[in-house]
Amino acid sequence: MDLYLKNRRVFITGSSRGIGLATAECFLSEGAVVILNGRDKQRLEKITFELSCRYGDRVSYIAADVLSNEGIHEISKQLEEQYHGLDVFIGNIGNGKPEQDNVLSVSEWRRFYDINVLGNVQIMNKIHKLLKTGTNPSVVLVSSVIAREAANAPVGYAAAKSAVRVLSKYLSRIWINDGIRVNCVLPGNVYFEGGRWNELRNMDIEGTMHYISTNVPMKRFGEPMEIANAIAFLASDKASFITGAEICVDGGQLSAM
Ligand SMILES: NC(=O)c1ccc[n+]([C@@H]2O[C@H](COP(=O)([O-])OP(=O)(O)OC[C@H]3O[C@@H](n4cnc5c(N)ncnc54)[C@H](OP(=O)(O)O)[C@@H]3O)[C@@H](O)[C@H]2O)c1
Structure with a gap:
């Protein structure tokens, strides 16, 4: 299906492996211009080279830590100066790996909030002005089925992923005034x-x-590409009347009605 994403500038946080990388491939196969992100520059260089062999020079990267002020500054500076704006933002970074056994460890909750929620908040604050001038701009945030289904995951992670859903919903109602759609994808267990x-x-x-x-x-x-397909659809013009929505891609795991 042609998602009408040709030449759209797409920035994906945490895209050097897993769901983020599959999402990058999905957008590239639709003709978009993709900017990868991660902290490991060597890995990004390798991935960019591999992808460019298949998709040409529409792929590049910004090596930056989304959790640091310097990283956020670098991202917005490069998007502005090198790409002259942005059409699609995919907030993909996140992590649910526990470091402690104590479900009520405050430092653990803080860590989950930092990587899953505040990274997105900080970066969206900076790139809002770029998206406003983009072509049919949209944002997709990556939450998790764990935000809606009590299952085997750290409670701090589940709470942080719930906050991502809330962020997506609230922002969708504000940013639509600037023509920006905001949606959310909730992956299940992806191998x-x-x-x-x-x-x-x-x-x-x-x-x-x-x-x-x-x-x-x-x-x-699930496979990373099965999540990527839903992300690309929501970001595309095929979802032009969809904002503030979420799609669960979880093989049916969510039991709530
Ligand atoms: N995998 C699943 O089963 C699953 C299920 C539900 C939801 N999710 C959600 O889906 C998203 C992607 O998950 P995944 O499993 O594909 O991810 P992953 O394997 O943890 O990959 C994370 C990516 O983020 C980058 N990254 C990590 N910290 C970063 C930082 N501070 N700044 C910039 N980049 C950073 C990593 O590269 P560097 O290490 O080089 O920085 C890597 O490219 C997450 O939000 C996750 O919570 C995943």
Whole structure:
């Protein structure tokens, strides 16, 4: 399906692997201009080279830490000076890996909020002015099914991902005054080499597969591209009457009506 994304400038946080990387590929295959992001410059260089062999010079990167003021400054500066604006922002960075056993550890809650929520808040604050002048601009934030379904995840992570949904909904009602649509995708359990589920499966293959087969009606993991497809659709003109919405891509895991 042609999503009418040709030449749209798309910036994706945390796109050097997993869901972010698949999303980059999805936009590139639709003819968009994609700017990758991550902290590891060497990895970004390698990925950019590999993608450019398939998609040409429409792919580049900004190596920057989205959680630091310098990183945010660098991103907005480069988007303004090198790309002269932005059409699509994908807020993908996030992390749910626990560092402590204590579900009520304040430092753990802070860490989850920083990486899942405040990174998005800070960056959107900076790039709002760029999006306002973009072509049919839109934002997609990546939350998680864990924001709506009590399951096996740290409570601080679930709360932070709920805040991402709230952020998306509220912002959609304000930013539509500038013509910017804001939506949210809630992935289920997504498996890829080097990802969190790969790590958990290596630690306990039987327990992990039992968890998936008893909690997910489709009895399997999702693939990064299955999440990317929903993100690209919401960001595209095919979703022109959709804002403040969310799509759960979880193999049926969400049981709430
Ligand atoms: N995987 C799942 O099963 C699943 C399920 C539900 C929701 N989600 C959500 O989906 C999103 C993507 O998850 P994923 O599993 O694909 O991610 P991931 O494997 O954790 O990859 C994270 C990406 O973010 C980058 N990154 C991390 N910290 C950063 C920072 N401070 N500044 C800039 N870049 C940073 C990483 O590169 P560097 O290390 O080089 O910085 C990497 O490219 C997250 O929001 C996650 O919470 C994932």
